[in-house]
Amino acid sequence: MTKNKNIVIAIDGPAGSGKSSVAREVAKRMGLQYIDSGALYRAITLYVLEKSGESFTPEDVCRYLNTIHLEQVFNADGSCTTICNGIDVSEKIRSETIASHIGKISDIVEVRHFVNARMREWARDHSIIVDGRDIGTVVFPDAIIKIYLDASVDERAKRRALEYSLKGKDVDRDELKTQIRLRDEQDMKREFGALKKSDDAIYLDTSNITQNEVVQSIYSLINTKIQYC
Numbered sequence: 001m002t003k004n005k006n007i008v009i010a011i012d013g014p015a016g017s018g019k020s021s022v023a024r025e026v027a028k029r030m031g032l033q034y035i036d037s038g039a040l041y042r043a044i045t046l047y048v049l050e051k052s053g054e055s056f057t058p059e060d061v062c063r064y065l066n067t068i069h070l071e072q073v074f075n076a077d078g079s080c081t082t083i084c085n086g087i088d089v090s091e092k093i094r095s096e097t098i099a100s101h102i103g104k105i106s107d108i109v110e111v112r113h114f115v116n117a118r119m120r121e122w123a124r125d126h127s128i129i130v131d132g133r134d135i136g137t138v139v140f141p142d143a144i145i146k147i148y149l150d151a152s153v154d155e156r157a158k159r160r161a162l163e164y165s166l167k168g169k170d171v172d173r174d175e176l177k178t179q180i181r182l183r184d185e186q187d188m189k190r191e192f193g194a195l196k197k198s199d200d201a202i203y204l205d206t207s208n209i210t211q212n213e214v215v216q217s218i219y220s221l222i223n224t225k226i227q228y229c
């Protein structure tokens, strides 16, 4: 990306803040590889549930890590394929069952080290844009640009409701708000890799701006920064 080295752009923020849509769009425009860190935690959760059912222990999970190989492919159409041991799990990892168990998996420090090591390996070979919760604070503290995307709970619930309705599902907005608050709390209170704005991250509240505007701001920030690298 710059003359001699690959760059890392970190996008953190709570669920529904628009991280993944924005990161994918910036990646497409700038020819970066996009990494969806949440999808990696989801893929491990799926693997554990398929092996152990719902009664897994942290020891089971740590043992399984030796048998999991994760890959991610960023496609030309802006989608991202997550592959676990050769199997495309991109659709399966989006289920409610995964969402309800992922907290127990992503809290395990060995799982976090595993995911972080994989992402750092990818960063050696490519310029990347990564979204998650702890990318700018823990995984890539030297990222060239760090963005913290946020939005009000009301706005995030509205976006989620729209996503569900596009899939033909009718969901209660208040129920969604409760789920979002719960997830925020879980993500922020995690002992390792908690959701937190890095001191040097740029804070963008996306509640009242369009996705295009957010993409444009990040795009300009990157271009300005790259000129000085």
Ligand code: DC
Binding pocket: 015, 037, 038, 039, 041, 042, 102, 103, 106, 131, 132, 133, 134, 135, 183, 187, 193
């Ligand atoms: O981004 P997402 O909603 O697909 O992430 C799923 C879960 O994974 C989320 O509840 C928190 C966890 N996660 C994490 O702990 N650290 C990350 N860097 C990304 C996601």
